[in-house]
Structure formats: C-alpha cells, structure tokens
Amino acid sequence: MxxxxxxxxxxxxxxxxxxxxxxxxxxxxxxxxxxxxxxxxxxxxxxxxxxxxxxxxxxxxxxxxxxxxxxxxxxxxxxxxxxxxxxxxxxxxxxxxxxxxxxxxxxxxxxxxxxxxxxxxxxxxxxxxxxxxxxxxxxxxxxxxxxxxxxxxxxxxxxxxxxLPDEGRRLWVHHGSSISHGSDAASPSTTWPARAALLGGVDLTNLGLGGSALLDPFVARTIRDTPADLISLKIGINLVNTDLMRLRAFAPAVHGFLDTIRDGHPETPLLVVSPIHCPIHEDTPGPAAFDLDALRAGEMRFRATGDPAERAAGRLTLTVIRDELSRVVRQRAAGDPNLHHLDGRDLYGERDHAELPLPDNLHPDAATHLRIGERFAALAFGQGGPFHAGRP
Known part of the structure; x- marks a missing residue:
C-alpha cells in the first residue's frame, strides 16, 4: 500500500x-x-x-x-x-x-x-x-x-x-580546493570535511570549490559575512596547478584574504592548512594538464607542465607555498592568538602516498578522504587542537 x-x-x-x-x-x-x-x-x-x-x-x-x-x-x-x-x-x-x-x-x-x-x-x-x-x-x-x-x-x-531548531552546535566554515570539495570521495557524507564535521560534532558549511581556491576577494568577503564559530582555509594546490600568480603576489594575497575574514570574525579560531603531499607539484610548478597518453588508455591522470628551474623566478610549487604559509601565520600569530597553522602533510604525507597513492596524481581516493577527515578531526577538534570545544 x-x-x-x-x-x-x-x-x-x-x-x-x-x-x-x-x-x-x-x-x-x-x-x-x-x-x-x-x-x-x-x-x-x-x-x-x-x-x-x-x-x-x-x-x-x-x-x-x-x-x-x-x-x-x-x-x-x-x-x-x-x-x-x-x-x-x-x-x-x-x-x-x-x-x-x-x-x-x-x-x-x-x-x-x-x-x-x-x-x-x-x-x-x-x-x-x-x-x-x-x-x-x-x-x-x-x-x-x-x-x-x-x-x-x-x-x-x-x-x-x-x-531543525538551533541545537547549539558550532558552525564550521571551511574553504579549499577540489580535495575539500570532495573529488573522488565515495559519497557526500564521506568527503573529508564531512567526515571531520560528523566526528567533531559541528555544523559544516563547505566552501571547497574545485579548481577555484584562488584567494579570490569575493570568497574572503563571503566568509567574512557568514556566521561561523570556526573557520579553516586550505590554500595552495589550485594556485600551483592553475599557475595563477607568482611568489611576489602570494603572501600579500594571503594577508589580504585573512584581513578581510578578520573584519567580520576578529576572534574566531582560524586554521590555515597547507597542501597535502602531491608528488607532481612538490617541486614542479604548474600549470597542470591532462595526461593525454593516459586518456587514450581510458584513464584520467594529470601531469605538471612547469619547469622546476623557474622557481627562482617566483613560480609557485607546493614546497614554496608551505614555507610561505607557515611564515605568514607565524608573523600574524604574534598579534592574533586565535590564528593557527596545520601542515597538510600531517593529513596526507609521503608515507600515506606510498600506501594510498593519488589515483589521478592530484585527488585522493575514497579511503584517503576518510583518513584525512579522521586525522583533521583528531588534530583540529581533538584535545589541544585549535577547534577543541574546551579551548579558551
């Protein structure tokens, strides 16, 4: 019936x-x-x-x-x-x-x-x-x-x-690339941010934007204007694989992005996360391109097309970006005790890549999404983490 x-x-x-x-x-x-x-x-x-x-x-x-x-x-x-x-x-x-x-x-x-x-x-x-x-x-x-x-x-x-009534759960706004968006995750509640949010008991707004985590000012203003108890930013891979900017522009753009967010959330815990391990772009600039030989074989893979020698001219790699993000956060944290940094390789590093390689050279698979989510939950929401509920 x-x-x-x-x-x-x-x-x-x-x-x-x-x-x-x-x-x-x-x-x-x-x-x-x-x-x-x-x-x-x-x-x-x-x-x-x-x-x-x-x-x-x-x-x-x-x-x-x-x-x-x-x-x-x-x-x-x-x-x-x-x-x-x-x-x-x-x-x-x-x-x-x-x-x-x-x-x-x-x-x-x-x-x-x-x-x-x-x-x-x-x-x-x-x-x-x-x-x-x-x-x-x-x-x-x-x-x-x-x-x-x-x-x-x-x-x-x-x-x-x-x-649903307001149940008092903390609001977590996260911004990142296609990895945060959930590319190659098995389902929407098993992307790494969704997994972390469920483990952390928080209400997620996911601004992971595939191919589009590019320090756009309108995204910073969106985060500034969105209610949030916790904010995280995963910055780096799209700036490399689009070859969008050079080192001279990168650090000031990060500062401006953070300044805008702080205009609306002056004391909200804010976690800056650097890129996870990605061998093709660790020391080789972008842009990224489809591997046409792999496509002809029926597989989707990416390759880095930049020249490592051009790092001296300001071309960005993941190694360069990690160093700059760490430096910017250290500089700002002296006057902003609620600003924190997390090395993305603590979520997925070389050892993880040896066990669970990126299938297309850029994006984690379904099992890796769960691993990253569980590690983020432990490092950010766990005891001593910047998002721990008992943190002053």
Missing amino acids: SPNWITTPITAGLLRGALDLERTERGLLPHRLPAWARAQCDDPQLAKAESQPSGVRLAFRTGATAVELDALPTKRVYPGAPPRPDGVYDLLVDGRLTAQARAEGGDTLTIDLATGAATHRPGPAGTLRFTGLPDRDKVVEIWLPHDETTRLLALRTDAPVEP
Whole structure:
C-alpha cells in the first residue's frame, strides 16, 4: 500500500550548508556562494563548482518511515574519458548513514577536455525513495551529491516534518580546493570535511570549490559575512596547478584574504592548512594538464607542465607555498592568538602516498578522504587542537 504522502515545500529553513537558494523554472538550485559573489566572476569552472552542493543537505525532524525527493541532477560527460558515476544521495538518521540512492534521468553537460567547450542537453527529473526508516521521532538528513549540480523539486514524507531548531552546535566554515570539495570521495557524507564535521560534532558549511581556491576577494568577503564559530582555509594546490600568480603576489594575497575574514570574525579560531603531499607539484610548478597518453588508455591522470628551474623566478610549487604559509601565520600569530597553522602533510604525507597513492596524481581516493577527515578531526577538534570545544 502506498503511503499517504505529505508534500512539504522546500525552503532555506530545511537546508544546511547552502548560502543561497535560487528559484529556477526547473526547481530550486542551492548555491554555495551568494549571488553578489557569483556576479563578480564569470569563470565557468567556478560556476560549476559552487553550484555542486558539497556539504549541502536537507535536514529536518520527523517521525516518517518513508521519504521521497524529486531532484533534477546535471550529469557530466567527458568524451574520451572514463564515464563518471551518477551522484550519490546519503540519508542519515540521527547522524548515522542509513541509506543511499542515485537519481535517474537528469540534464547532461558534455565537456570537451581539449577545448573546454560544453554542450547542455535537458533531461527528466528523477525520484529518490527511502523506506523502512525507524518508526520514531528522529533527525533525517539527505546529503546532496557533492559533485553533481542538483535542482530540488519536491519533498514528500508519510509523516509531518519540522525544521531543525538551533541545537547549539558550532558552525564550521571551511574553504579549499577540489580535495575539500570532495573529488573522488565515495559519497557526500564521506568527503573529508564531512567526515571531520560528523566526528567533531559541528555544523559544516563547505566552501571547497574545485579548481577555484584562488584567494579570490569575493570568497574572503563571503566568509567574512557568514556566521561561523570556526573557520579553516586550505590554500595552495589550485594556485600551483592553475599557475595563477607568482611568489611576489602570494603572501600579500594571503594577508589580504585573512584581513578581510578578520573584519567580520576578529576572534574566531582560524586554521590555515597547507597542501597535502602531491608528488607532481612538490617541486614542479604548474600549470597542470591532462595526461593525454593516459586518456587514450581510458584513464584520467594529470601531469605538471612547469619547469622546476623557474622557481627562482617566483613560480609557485607546493614546497614554496608551505614555507610561505607557515611564515605568514607565524608573523600574524604574534598579534592574533586565535590564528593557527596545520601542515597538510600531517593529513596526507609521503608515507600515506606510498600506501594510498593519488589515483589521478592530484585527488585522493575514497579511503584517503576518510583518513584525512579522521586525522583533521583528531588534530583540529581533538584535545589541544585549535577547534577543541574546551579551548579558551
């Protein structure tokens, strides 16, 4: 017998982790950057990344045993590359992963890796159905796919739902690259920031933006204006693999980014995290490029195309960036006791790479995301860490 469905309008009050909710002709589109920030940059990579709802979830209290969600995903196709799996929706009950699903149908975005040209083809919406949930009052979260732009159309349950009240959990805002975004994680609640947030008992807003952690001023202003009890910034890899700036510009840009955040959060614990170990860019500048030989063999890999000799001319590598970030934080920490530094190699270093190498030379796999998340939780939220609840 079909349940007696109750349709609940999807509003900002039911969403966590989104900073804007755009009403379109084909559903509600969660954004991780506000409209004013999106208007300041027309980069297609940024537009794609911020509209992919990493860390965004529907969250509500209900006694329902069945939940349906109508969603319209955008599936990406890269001709010549291995096919991408459909995005995963994680359903958590009282913080525990209980079920997973994938949406059928959806729009298709075909991207030419050689030219960057993209073709969009509309498709039908899909329905996700979760049944057999515990028959009691509980908190239900539906984590949207971290790597798939998703429009939301309808939420149905077999019992009423209520928005979650303010439960006093600390708000953690994190900014980083595609690794923080969740590239190659198994599912949205198992990206490393999501894993760390669940272990740390905090409410995550993930501003990990694939290919777009570039010290953009509008991102700093977004963080400045976003409520936060804890802030972390993972800086470096995108500045190398885009070859965006030279050493002369890097340290002042970091200072400016931190200055802007401190305008809105003068005493909030702020953790600056340097890059994890990545052999192709440790001592070789960018830009990064697709390995065409690997593509012809049906594999996705990246390579560094810069010349190590050009470090003397200010070209950035991960080694250079780690040294500069450590120096900037030491300099500022004398007058900012709530500013902290974490070497990314403590999250994933050479020994980890020997055991769990980066499959495409840039991004961690699913097991490594869990390892990084657990280490971050121990180092940041654990006893003595900068985000520990008992820290003065």
